[in-house]
Amino acid sequence: MGNKTIGLELGVKGFLLLITAILVAIGLSTTILLIMGASPLDAFGLILSGSLGSSSKLAYVMTAWVPVLLCSAGLLVTFSAGLWNIGIEGQVVMGAVFATGMMQVLQESLPPAAVLTLAACAGLLGGASWGMLAGGLRLYGNVNEIFGGLGLNFIAGSLTVYLVLGPWKRPGIGSTSGTQPFPPSLWLPAFEGFQVSPIELLLGISVIVLASIALRGTHLGLQLKAIGKNPRSAFLMGIPIGRQMLLAFGLCGALAGLAGWVLVVGTSARHNLFPLISSGYGFLAILVVLLANLSALWSVPIAFFFTAISMGSLQLALQRQLDSSMGGVIQGMLLLSVLITKGLQSRFLQWGQR
């Protein structure tokens, strides 16, 4: 399964095609809405207001943006090496599990800043080790990383269910709503009046910037790029491809694990561990990075845009009997039409260069 450039190249003509793609996606989404008997304008308006309509909604979007940013940063690393890290969902979950575990052990025995930092480290460790498991399955077991990752996703999910209903269950009745929530002292502090934590925002943006710089400016980044484009030549040049691939999985897993930590302690979190805590953010990040054509610069706004759509479409369920997956439909249509446009561009119109 090769690694070619995906998404759309920018340039004047590319920009025009992008607009066409967006219009097509909106058109298709409108059709679906009409089929469902909903008013498209109303629905899009709800999504808009549901995500950006008030300062509290905006804050919510911004905090949900952070795990997507972190996952996107990690995926930039694995995609650059030509790897499809479908296991990212499981890595987010394991990060959350490890972070929760650390916090349950420490509780309030240390100052909150220390507990939170240690929990972050635990999250990094959990995600990284889960990522390297997927890498190991591929390298030593010849199991394609898609299926290895999927299997590990399933295991992480089962493990969470077990923990939430078993050893970590809430005192009294265990329920799938999750473990005992952590006290507010162990939450990430937010701004007054604007429910966003500066720490998580800073983390999200700086990680993706760092990832981009590292990929372009370090030997590791260059080697990963070489591995992604031609593993055989890279090997013959003396690049240790097995080791670097494992490292890529580990790095992506670590960042995904950090996202898991944010999902437990961040401002939009429920401050406990519950099944499906990863909320599909890992897969969303895959869509984001694909649409951004593996560019860190574009991943940032596209991540925000997609997160806004996801959050906004929750309103559709609450207020209009439309399933909240409508957001996913819009995102998917957008990516599909961009892929089609890119394909048409390079195959028939000869406008794209590389």
Added chain:
Amino acid sequence: MKVELKNIHKHFGPIPANKDITLTVESGTLHGLLGENGAGKSTLMKVLSGFISPDRGEILFDGLPVRFTSPAQAVAMGVGMLHQDPLDFPALSVLDNFLLGSPGRLWLNRHPRGKELSELAGQFGFKLEPDSLVSSLSVGERQQLEILRLLWLGVRVLILDEPTTAISAQQKTKLFSALEKLALQGKTIIFVSHKLEEVKSLCNKVTVMAHGKATGEETIPCSTERLVQMMFGKPIAVSKSSKGPLGPPLLELDHITVSDWHLEVKDFTLRVRAGEVVGLAGLEGSGQHLVLKVCAGLLRPSAGQVRMASVNMTGKPYHRYLESGIAYMPAGRLEEGLIGGMTWTEHAALVERSPSFWVNWTTAEQVAVQRIETYRIKKQPSTFVEELSGGNQQRTLLALLPFQPKLLLMEHPMRGLDMESTEYIWKLLLSRTQQGAAIVFTSSELDELIERSDRIVVFFSGRVKVLDSWRTGMEELGESIGGKGFG
């Protein structure tokens, strides 16, 4: 069936592969098409077999013009080509390969077809098991299968493209006698090769091609000099320069045995000294590439020792070999050596064995510019390597080698290169031997082997013979490669 090619022109972009070629082959003849690599023979035969269409010109069968839309349609019209590496299905059985694509009813009645296959094979002295997998067959056997398949489909013109490149002497004999039989049956055989002696021994007539043109036609028997003249313009004079004394042994292969799934090289010993050039010769798949890979640490011998400068390296991973001073240049320039999608500067940065974490792009670019100049590549460092010409890519592979490798291991280093590039690159390589490096290379060009190496190791079906290049002539080398003297 009489075949006529009239005024065939074919260009690939600016490169003229076939220039106004006219060729007539009578039915029932064995017609040779002789020429060096790159002379245009393959292109012409691809036109004749329906793979590509000519820019200008026409093809006539028995006087009637024909036009091909696809290779399958050409087969239906009676002309089929046997490729050097037959286009078959390794994962499927011999019988399935034979039957795939043949016309007939939906239901496959395998058993009677299997009998028919065995019978047909027997007519030519071929032995093919219908149920064995094609992946277990040798190249010669796969060729036999393909010939039978084409005959079964009713081809009357059979084109063979360099068929003897990878088969044993025994299989060659079988092949030639089968071809002679077919000619007697009235089939038209076109035998494409760059091997002079074979064309002379098999064919009735030969057309020579050089630089895209048909330079002449002769009836066999004719003189070798005449053919050489038509191929090269003048007879080749092989000259050798004198050599200085050699240094201490750099590489020692001590009674090694190495094998892959169908071949074994047993108990092989070789000592390569500093300043020496050793050429590995042999038909494709005779074992020389296995040995070269053992030298590079890419393959582990099942017995024996590999030593570099007296240090035992057997079984150590590839990167240890790199650290101890080897440089390995693979045959596939873009497949194995360079990385498409990356620039020259990026390649320079990649091969820089720098301990630092961050890439110093300024230094990388400077190094790139420097190396580009030394090897006269004449391109910007920001060029993507896939945009370079073949010759420049080869120079790039060389330019990217570490500055002082002790041992240079190269696979077919000049494959597909023009004479000027070849001459220049060999000069650069030999200058390194004067600094104490040693070179081990594989090649299929007899003149290159004799001219450049000090010793030639000839491989045949896993067996080995060492020749001294100063005392070996082209004919003796050619015969050794073909299996003579291996018992």
Added chain:
Amino acid sequence: MDIAILINSILAASPPLLFAVLGETITEKAGVINLSLDGSLLLTAMVGFIIALHTNSVIAGFLTGMAVGAFIGLIIAFMSLTLHQPQVATGFVLTLLSRDLAYVVGNPYTHLPGPQVPHMPIPGLKELTFIGPVLFDQNPVVYLSLLAIILVWIYIFKTRSGLKLQGLGERPAAAFLRGVNVTKMRYFYTLIGGALVGLGGASFSLMVKPGWARPYGIEGTGWIALAIVIFGGWKPIRAALGIFFFVALQTAVNILQSAAPNVPTQLFPTLPFPLMILTLLFVTIGNAEWMNRILNRLPVGTKRFFIRTLKALQTSPPASLGTLFKKE
């Protein structure tokens, strides 16, 4: 527990996976990967149910499901064969998109009762000892699914076209030489495979798991189907065995549940999934070099046994799977 009843229920629950896996095996044998199964199973299940509900015809539901499945296959084929976009990316996007579409469009139809495939035991045959109640006391979809295994096997291994299909996936350049229109055939088989996947999805909502809900409950099954295609070595009969194994696992899990009351019940349904994916390990690990080195060190008797069993399990894909065919 009566063995006959057990096998009967396994066969009764297998048709969706059988159709999906057979379909994807055909598609992959032609050299194309349709990664969208997890989403397309959901979408075709939903569509099949809705149409059957509206038309009160189960057959209409199945046909629509097949049409939707084929359409998804068409998108995959178009994007990879004509637009040359990477198959994994297209498949992944379609997985998520199909799932989301299924949830959105299916929303008004959750928990509604609808038409189901009627139970149709075959009189006479159903009285045979053992195989009677097992094989002939089922509904038409089950009979069709079992027939499908045989038909697909016959097509691939006993017909001329099937032989061309094998060649197509193995070495498209050689198939082209023999007159196979590679692109056209790949389109064809991707559509057929997609239609079969659609048949599988509709088999869920009209038979095995009647109705629709959100979440539907089969989430993850599409990935399992893809894994079983690999596990089955791209061969219909071996794949069918893999399916029966998986379905048996799911059935076994129900039994296990009652045997271990301390373990939370929600855990059990999730278990077959990771198990199935990890069985992939057994069919690929034998190809690894380090494994071969270890095996070579074992004493001859045990070595040969291990090697033989391991090698027999190994599978390798059609050589051109996922790659582009470029005519020279």
